[in-house]
Amino acid sequence: MKIARVAGTVVSTVNSPIFDHRRLLFCDYLTPDGEVTGDYVIAVDGVEAGPGEIVLIMDEGTGARQIVGEAIAPIRAMVVGIIDFIGS
Amino acid sequence: MKIARVAGTVVSTVNSPIFDHRRLLFCDYLTPDGEVTGDYVIAVDGVEAGPGEIVLIMDEGTGARQIVGEAIAPIRAMVVGIIDFIGS
Amino acid sequence: MKIARVAGTVVSTVNSPIFDHRRLLFCDYLTPDGEVTGDYVIAVDGVEAGPGEIVLIMDEGTGARQIVGEAIAPIRAMVVGIIDFIGS
Amino acid sequence: MKIARVAGTVVSTVNSPIFDHRRLLFCDYLTPDGEVTGDYVIAVDGVEAGPGEIVLIMDEGTGARQIVGEAIAPIRAMVVGIIDFIGS
Amino acid sequence: MKIARVAGTVVSTVNSPIFDHRRLLFCDYLTPDGEVTGDYVIAVDGVEAGPGEIVLIMDEGTGARQIVGEAIAPIRAMVVGIIDFIGS
Numbered sequence: 001m002k003i004a005r006v007a008g009t010v011v012s013t014v015n016s017p018i019f020d021h022r023r024l025l026f027c028d029y030l031t032p033d034g035e036v037t038g039d040y041v042i043a044v045d046g047v048e049a050g051p052g053e054i055v056l057i058m059d060e061g062t063g064a065r066q067i068v069g070e071a072i073a074p075i076r077a078m079v080v081g082i083i084d085f086i087g088s
Numbered sequence: 089m090k091i092a093r094v095a096g097t098v099v100s101t102v103n104s105p106i107f108d109h110r111r112l113l114f115c116d117y118l119t120p121d122g123e124v125t126g127d128y129v130i131a132v133d134g135v136e137a138g139p140g141e142i143v144l145i146m147d148e149g150t151g152a153r154q155i156v157g158e159a160i161a162p163i164r165a166m167v168v169g170i171i172d173f174i175g176s
Numbered sequence: 177m178k179i180a181r182v183a184g185t186v187v188s189t190v191n192s193p194i195f196d197h198r199r200l201l202f203c204d205y206l207t208p209d210g211e212v213t214g215d216y217v218i219a220v221d222g223v224e225a226g227p228g229e230i231v232l233i234m235d236e237g238t239g240a241r242q243i244v245g246e247a248i249a250p251i252r253a254m255v256v257g258i259i260d261f262i263g264s
Numbered sequence: 265m266k267i268a269r270v271a272g273t274v275v276s277t278v279n280s281p282i283f284d285h286r287r288l289l290f291c292d293y294l295t296p297d298g299e300v301t302g303d304y305v306i307a308v309d310g311v312e313a314g315p316g317e318i319v320l321i322m323d324e325g326t327g328a329r330q331i332v333g334e335a336i337a338p339i340r341a342m343v344v345g346i347i348d349f350i351g352s
Numbered sequence: 353m354k355i356a357r358v359a360g361t362v363v364s365t366v367n368s369p370i371f372d373h374r375r376l377l378f379c380d381y382l383t384p385d386g387e388v389t390g391d392y393v394i395a396v397d398g399v400e401a402g403p404g405e406i407v408l409i410m411d412e413g414t415g416a417r418q419i420v421g422e423a424i425a426p427i428r429a430m431v432v433g434i435i436d437f438i439g440s
Contacts, residue, residue, distance in 0.1 A: 002304075002305070002306065003306065009175050011171070012170060012171045012172060032290070032302075040120050046338075058338055058339070059340070060325040061146075063337070063338055063339065066338075075151065076151060081277055081278035082277045084277065086272050086290050088272040088315055095264065096262050099260045099261050099262070101258045101260065102256055112177075112232075114208070129178070130232065139264055149234075149239045160243075161239070162257075163239065164239060183440065184439050184440040185440075186438050187435070187439060202438050217354070218353040237415045238414065250398075250418075250432040251410070265429055266393070267394065295390070296390075311366075320362070320364050320394065322413075322427070323428070327417070327427065331424075342426070344366055345366035345426075347363070350360050351361050352361075352403055
């Protein structure tokens with residue numbers, strides 16, 4: 001899994017019931033130091049995260065489909081957690 | 089998932105019934121700012137997207153096969169949505 | 177999926193029935209402009225492609241095993257098509 | 265699989281029973297010479313590894329879910345071993 | 353699949369029956385010209401390969417678990433062949 005920061009919401013014409021109650025979030029991947037890497041991912045919101053929040057991204061289709069509770073869904077990446085802090 | 093722009097159609101000798109009604113699209117991956125990255129993907133068209141349109145790419149075989157409704161198909165990447173806009 | 181050019185055949189001691197009638201092809205990945213990227217893949221030949229031909233690579237194990245018709249096979253990448261041309 | 269060094273623990277609001285007894289570890293990927301690469305992974309702790317330990321990372325969802333013994337879990341990467349040494 | 357050269361053996365505390373009779377090999381990925389890329393993989397030995405040998409790596413969990421004959425195993429990458437030569 002990776003750390004990213006929510007940048008915004010993607011409005012897209014995607015026909016799938018999983019999007020009736022969930023949003024597609026545009027997320028910037030971060031370095032270990034919290035800097036933007038330049039890479040990004042569009043992930044289904046699984047935790048009601050908002051812009052600016054630091055989140056945990058799981059980029060795997062099988063796991064993502066399990067979380068939304070639908071065996072068939074056009075998704076691969078998902079926001080699965082909001083990161084509070086990273087301790088040593 | 090990632091954002092890409094449809095560049096054209098790939099004409100290829102691929103023997104699979106899923107290609108009877110669907111096209112293979114050559115798509116340029118874009119940066120968050122909409123610039124071409126230099127990387128690309130060849131994806132099955134799932135939304136009747138045309139050249140120049142900004143689309144949502146899902147690059148995962150299991151999800152792609154679910155969408156086309158065939159358990160066995162030589163595909164991995166798929167155009168699953170047309171992006172209207174990205175809001176903050 | 178990606179575009180590549182067949183460079184040659186890999187002769188390897190791999191014990192699997194799928195290799196009785198199929199070859200392992202060494203394929204150079206190409207840029208959208210047809211230049212060699214420096215990256216490559218070793219893929220199972222699914223279309224009887226020869227050296228120099230431009231092919232379509234599907235790099236996913238489940239899909240590759242479906243095509244060869246064996247549920248258990250030590251393969252991941254496969255040549256699934258010969259590309260005729262890319263139109264806009 | 266890859267080699268990494270545990271840097272710390274990630275405290276995140278993730279709702280899944282697998283996290284009741286396991287921690288999320290922030291791990292820095294290492295080069296073959298043991299240097300930090302700059303890339304990282306957040307992995308579920310499967311071996312009770314602590315900060316500074318050199319570990320073996322398996323970054324695949326199906327295998328990770330098997331190890332924790334739950335068919336449905338929002339995980340993909342896992343610390344599956346502590347590396348004692350690498351011999352020639 | 354990719355080409356790599358076996359560099360050595362990884363001694364790690366991993367609890368899984370698949371490691372009772374198999375070793376974990378540290379393998380350097382090679383360029384098409386046989387040069388070391390700097391990237392590596394730790395793979396389960398499926399062909400009794402030794403240091404210095406040029407091998408074929410399959411980096412996919414489902415296929416790897418099939419080869420070792422265990423449905424549940426913490427592995428993803430596997431050495432599936434020893435490469436004799438690459439012809440054109």
